Amino acid sequence: MWSANSFQRKVIEYYRQHGRKHLPWQGTKDPYRIWLSEIMLQQTQVATVIPYYEAFLERFPTIVDLAEASSDEVMHLWSGLGYYSRARNLHKAAKTVAEEYAGTFPQDPEEIEALPGIGLSTAGAIAAFAFDKPTAILDGNVKRVLARCYGIEGWAGKSAVLKALWAKAEENTPVKDTAQYNQAMMDLGAVICTRTKPKCDKCPLAKECFALKQGMISELPGKKPKKARPKRSVYWLVCIEDNQVLLHKRPPSGIWGGLWCFPEIEQSEPIPEHSQKLSSFVHKFSHYDLEVQPLLVKKLSKTGIMEPNETERFALAFLNKKTQAKTAQIGLPTPVSKLLASLQ
Numbered sequence: 001m002w003s004a005n006s007f008q009r010k011v012i013e014y015y016r017q018h019g020r021k022h023l024p025w026q027g028t029k030d031p032y033r034i035w036l037s038e039i040m041l042q043q044t045q046v047a048t049v050i051p052y053y054e055a056f057l058e059r060f061p062t063i064v065d066l067a068e069a070s071s072d073e074v075m076h077l078w079s080g081l082g083y084y085s086r087a088r089n090l091h092k093a094a095k096t097v098a099e100e101y102a103g104t105f106p107q108d109p110e111e112i113e114a115l116p117g118i119g120l121s122t123a124g125a126i127a128a129f130a131f132d133k134p135t136a137i138l139d140g141n142v143k144r145v146l147a148r149c150y151g152i153e154g155w156a157g158k159s160a161v162l163k164a165l166w167a168k169a170e171e172n173t174p175v176k177d178t179a180q181y182n183q184a185m186m187d188l189g190a191v192i193c194t195r196t197k198p199k200c201d202k203c204p205l206a207k208e209c210f211a212l213k214q215g216m217i218s219e220l221p222g223k224k225p226k227k228a229r230p231k232r233s234v235y236w237l238v239c240i241e242d243n244q245v246l247l248h249k250r251p252p253s254g255i256w257g258g259l260w261c262f263p264e265i266e267q268s269e270p271i272p273e274h275s276q277k278l279s280s281f282v283h284k285f286s287h288y289d290l291e292v293q294p295l296l297v298k299k300l301s302k303t304g305i306m307e308p309n310e311t312e313r314f315a316l317a318f319l320n321k322k323t324q325a326k327t328a329q330i331g332l333p334t335p336v337s338k339l340l341a342s343l344q
């Protein structure tokens with residue numbers, strides 16, 4: 001088994017020769033840009049993130065611009081990227097930096113971690129990349145590399161497993177060249193030590209890797225214990241009058257918080273009178289399935305299911321993503337955008 005020193009050396013050497021160095025958020029020391037990329041990259045592929053990252057920065061070039069934006073506009077620019085609590089927290093954290101730090105991103109890892117939506121690993125990444133602090137990171141990619149290299153078994157959602165992974169991450173993180181090392185570990189996990197079919201023949205850690213030697217690659221890292229996926233069944237009430245559609249803004253927290261959706265009722269409720277069923281579909285969230293039956297209804301006010309101040313009518317053309325210039329500056333979840341497109 002290698003020492004922390006030789007592990008670091010192999011990882012950094014790999015990065016210098018093969019690492020990704022031209023992603024839009026690389027080569028900057030701006031903590032705002034680094035933070036934005038780290039948040040967007042959570043659970044999301046690089047190729048998906050790039051256009052969102054660029055559009056976001058074009059509209060909000062500084063953290064103060066983001067702090068001053070309306071929540072509808074922030075959600076609009078995030079629409080389609082998913083995991084919307086990331087956008088809500090990003091907006092909240094920008095306001096905190098603007099108000100409490102006069103618009104200058106804090107440098108201390110503990111202060112960074114105290115901002116909304118920033119966990120220990122993201123704080124470590126920002127502190128290392130923007131401020132050259134010797135802070136460790138432990139995102140999903142790094143967890144996979146460490147679990148396989150060192151044979152750390154069990155699901156990282158269990159505190160003992162997470163503790164063992166953090167201990168290895170900290171032990172291996174160098175004081176010098178921390179940013180390069182952290183970037184290298186993220187790259188290794190994303191490009192070489194992938195979830196399925198890792199490219200062990202190209203891996204600088206293959207010689208000592210526990211999982212490779214023991215034939216345990218598919219078992220490491222340990223998976224989350226499976227539970228039956230819950231399902232929720234709802235009606236979406238599609239009310240169109242004079243080419244305008246009625247949408248309802250969801251409460252600020254929870255699923256699709258702050259985004260505009262069709263008014264929704266549980267399928268256990270009686271179906272509204274004179275409604276017509278449109279094609280149903282299932283939308284998968286990370287922790288449950290949402291079965292949606294859209295219903296074309298005539299007059300929504302008669303159902304009495306919502307507060308008038310939470311709903312608004314939008315011209316259908318105004319909501320069409322293809323007519324970019326006219327698109328409303330509001331956040332729409334992907335299934336809502338798709339259903340709207342099918343109505344036009």
Ligand code: SF4
Pocket residue numbers: 145148149192193194198199200203204205206207209210211212217
């Ligand atoms: S040898 Fe294979 S399993 Fe082990 S760290 Fe490298 S890519 Fe991952």
